[in-house]
Amino acid sequence: MSSRTAAVVAIDAGQTGMKVRVRTDQSVGEALLPGVRTDQPVLPQISVAARQIADEFELDIRHLAAGISGLTDGETTPDALAALARSAGAAHAVIAHDATTSYLGARGIAHGAVVAAGTGVVTLGVGPSGATRVDGWGYLMGDAGSGFWLGREALVAAMRDHDGRGAATALTGVVRDRWPDLEQAYIELQADPARVSVVASFAAEVARAGAVGDAVALDILRRAGDLLAESALTALRRVEAEPAVCAIGGVFRSEALRDEFTRALVAERPDARVVEPAGIGIDGVEALIDLPAQHPLAALTWSARA
Known part of the structure; x- marks a missing residue:
């Protein structure tokens, strides 16, 4: 069985589409998936998208980052985040509202x-x-x-x-x-x-x-x-x-x-x-992974390990 490639997966999840960026040591690729439905829980939709990308390209997701439209307080609990990481097959997951990732993309x-x-x-x-x-x-x-x-x-x-x-x-x-x-x-x-x-x-x-x-x-x-x-x-x-x-x-x-x-x-x-x-939303999603803990926007992000 072939080994899976270690990757960082970033998802800019809007209502009109989900932009996905996959970064490995060798390459960077992007894909566009259908948008999230905000009348339904959004984290399971992120999980499905991440799992789909991981299986299609045989990825081992080390970090999953997502900026999400329609994110609710109930989906930012430690248990919810840990469940997202597990169901997506990711070692680590970090999420934020898309307003936060839009800021990081634009201003760093x-x-x-x-x-x-x-x-x-x-x-x-x-x-x-x-x-x-x-x-x-x-x-x-x-x-x-x-x-x-x-x-x-x-x-x-x-x-x-x-x-x-x-x-x-x-x-x-x-x-x-x-x-x-x-x-x-x-x-x-x-x-x-x-x-x-x-x-x-x-x-x-x-x-x-x-x-x-x-x-x-x-x-x-x-x-x-x-x-x-x-x-x-x-x-x-x-x-x-x-x-x-x-x-x-x-x-x-x-x-x-x-x-x-x-x-x-x-x-x-x-x-x-x-x-x-300085950049666009998907750049801000990637920036979540290395956002300094002391930065004001860190209080508006949530993360967990599987």
Whole structure:
């Protein structure tokens, strides 16, 4: 029987996909697997993915690291972590919320703040006073400035235009393209099980309309930039962090939003600067393995041996 190759397996587990990186002494490879279901326990899904990769490539997993969307407190207990390591066939397992690994990917161990804005948004600040999370409370209670927030504001603006309560906007035509009968749109949307992603899909339309000068779309983008800057400034203040801010995620592809985000940051903190990310989420997942115990983010990670 052939011997198995010692490896480090890192999994960046989002809801749209799981990016897997396998590192051995001889090579580094990556794979993409289906995303995690956050309406179900996530650790068993990580275990299945790790075991699948290990069996396919005949790996002996020395370290399994995962940054996970939808991680709950009940899954960070020592027993849960030890069970993950055993079921995945790993000697050691370390996990964290994907907000933590996004930070590590973007900033490494340096202090500052990272705003990660896609369909949802979460901001993490790291400084001398520790680590803090701002927002990331979901589309019903938070996620201010996120893709969902942008999309919902687009729908509101379209219906205000339709009623005659608000300014005319190209967004109305975009919404009508999806729902030709605007007065039935809210019924169809409420009944759609994918309504969160449907609403968030309009964020790209807001960016496109803003890029060609639609006043309503530009107002939405600027308000989103202000909200995201507010989260970053709050995180910096709470942990007395160096004012270096990394802005990542699809929302920041809008030039108007990013410009307003930067303007609002500097207006409040003239010493603030927006910095480019050092890497991506999967890099942050790998960084969990060697994260210094004294680093503020170490308190937001959990590990165990099989």
